[in-house]
Amino acid sequence: MQGKDARWVGVITLFVIMAISYIDRINIAVLVTDAGFLDHFGLSLEDHASQGMLGTAFMVGYALSNFILTPFCATVLGVRRSLFYGLVFWGVVTATSPSFSGMGMLLLSRVLLGISEGPLFGLASSYIKAHFRGDENGKPNSLVNMGTGLGLAIGFPLVSTLVAMLNWHASFYVLGLINIAIGLPLVLLYVRMPERPDYRRAPVSMARAMAVVSQNFRNALHTRYLVTLALLTSACLAYLWGSASWLPSYLKIARGFSVSEMGWLGSLPQYAIVLGVLVGGVIIDRIKRRHVPLIFVVGSIGIAASVLLAIYASNKYVAVYSLIAAGFFWGLQTPPIPSTVQYYSKPEHVAAAIGFTNGTGALTSAFMPLLMGWVIGLFPAGHQAGFQAGFGLLVGTQVVVLVCGALLWARERRRAHELGSTALAEGVA
Numbered sequence: 450m451q452g453k454d455a456r457w458v459g460v461i462t463l464f465v466i467m468a469i470s471y472i473d474r475i476n477i478a479v480l481v482t483d484a485g486f487l488d489h490f491g492l493s494l495e496d497h498a499s500q501g502m503l504g505t506a507f508m509v510g511y512a513l514s515n516f517i518l519t520p521f522c523a524t525v526l527g528v529r530r531s532l533f534y535g536l537v538f539w540g541v542v543t544a545t546s547p548s549f550s551g552m553g554m555l556l557l558s559r560v561l562l563g564i565s566e567g568p569l570f571g572l573a574s575s576y577i578k579a580h581f582r583g584d585e586n587g588k589p590n591s592l593v594n595m596g597t598g599l600g601l602a603i604g605f606p607l608v609s610t611l612v613a614m615l616n617w618h619a620s621f622y623v624l625g626l627i628n629i630a631i632g633l634p635l636v637l638l639y640v641r642m643p644e645r646p647d648y649r650r651a652p653v654s655m656a657r658a659m660a661v662v663s664q665n666f667r668n669a670l671h672t673r674y675l676v677t678l679a680l681l682t683s684a685c686l687a688y689l690w691g692s693a694s695w696l697p698s699y700l701k702i703a704r705g706f707s708v709s710e711m712g713w714l715g716s717l718p719q720y721a722i723v724l725g726v727l728v729g730g731v732i733i734d735r736i737k738r739r740h741v742p743l744i745f746v747v748g749s750i751g752i753a754a755s756v757l758l759a760i761y762a763s764n765k766y767v768a769v770y771s772l773i774a775a776g777f778f779w780g781l782q783t784p785p786i787p788s789t790v791q792y793y794s795k796p797e798h799v800a801a802a803i804g805f806t807n808g809t810g811a812l813t814s815a816f817m818p819l820l821m822g823w824v825i826g827l828f829p830a831g832h833q834a835g836f837q838a839g840f841g842l843l844v845g846t847q848v849v850v851l852v853c854g855a856l857l858w859a860r861e862r863r864r865a866h867e868l869g870s871t872a873l874a875e876g877v878a
Contacts, residue, residue: 455641456580460589462635463573464596466532469632470566471600472607473543473624477503477559478694479608479715482701486617490555499552501822503559504694508686508815510560514567515808520669522568523575523800529640531572536632539565544625547618563811570787570807571800578791578799579643586791591730591784598722598780601693605715669801673793674860677853681745682786682810684849687817688752688779691843692718694818695825695836696772703836704765714769718776725780732781733788739861741785745854748782749847751775756844760837782850789857817842 480486481500492499522531539562546558577589611620669675696715700706706714729748733741752775759771787803794802821839828835 467596472604504818510563512812519804540628587733602719687814721776742857751778
């Protein structure tokens with residue numbers, strides 16, 4: 450397979466790997482409702498703060514990996530080899546997790562999983578930057594990001610079914626096998642980078658490699674709007690990990706759904722994310738670049754309104770429908786983030802730039818599951834008011850997205866006006 454068809458097969462491969470990684474990430478969110486899992490690691494059903502800490506541990510490892518490993522992987526190892534090693538590592542960590550015991554070892558396993566999965570978005574962005582122009586990267590970015598929602602959508606019922614039919618150990622073993630048996634062959638067969646100088650692995654010594662990594666990272670920090678996009682990413686990820694970590698418990702405890710209902714109902718907002726990501730990618734390629742930030746504005750308003758309706762609705766099915774709507778709006782606002790970073794980054798800087806935005810986002814959002822758990826724990830066990838307060842924090846994340854999106858839109862409009870005025874003046878002259 451050659452040419453443009455081959456580049457899309459690579460995008461589909463990255464989509465599958467992204468989905469696999471997100472199944473791994475939410476495994477714990479389902480398992481904290483299982484008595485056998487909690488007993489094995491010395492946790493209690495009412496200890497919401499410790500349960501939230503598991504999500505935080507993953508995100509801390511993920512953030513550190515984005516800052517440190519992503520530039521190294523893109524510069525020294527390359528996209529293909531980095532993906533291969535990452536899949537092997539996180540497959541082994543996942544499969545061996547049931548052999549651990551105690552809260553400390555479980556936290557360590559989540560940190561290691563976060564470290565191994567950290568470079569994925571940066572590597573995917575390097576691939577897309579290499580194969581797609583800036584005015585056609587909306588759809589490939591949306592396809593890769595659809596793996597986020599699909600992984601969560603498949604993960605909730607898959608893990609619930611494995612626990613119900615087998616036991617909690619089985620979820621780790623099956624997910625570890627999926628990483629190795631599906632992910633590795635796809636990477637080896639279909640992920641190829643162009644034979645261009647800016648994608649060749651030039652450094653020949655470790656000292657030279659680290660010098661290039663450091664220089665690329667420093668240069669990447671000058672990417673236009675990078676700080677604003679990092680703040681916006683932080684708020685987006687805070688919503689995702691806060692909602693994903695506590696959605697199963699919310700459905701089961703606050704809304705009274707059974708374990709089987711919890712699995713498939715919990716997957717519905719994730720399917721809505723997939724649809725939202727697809728729509729967002731199509732919109733990006735159909736509108737002018739200066740109007741792309743408006744997607745953040747619309748998405749944030751939609752999420753905030755939907756979550757507020759969900760937590761205060763008296764009917765539990767209305768609450769589920771509202772969370773489905775929130776998932777759609779969250780999906781809508783995700784493709785513009787990597788698309789914008791790729792548009793303004795140089796090819797050799799894009800992985801580091803994505804690593805910075807994702808790393809910042811992961812590090813700051815890492816504490817959302819823990820913060821939500823702490824807030825929920827302030828109220829009597831099983832009381833709906835606790836979940837209302839905890840999920841209310843998610844609304845605050847969208848205020849940040851709204852402000853950042855409006856700021857980006859204003860800057861892009863001003864920049865377009867200035868460029869137009871300059872071009873007009875030069876034409877007259």
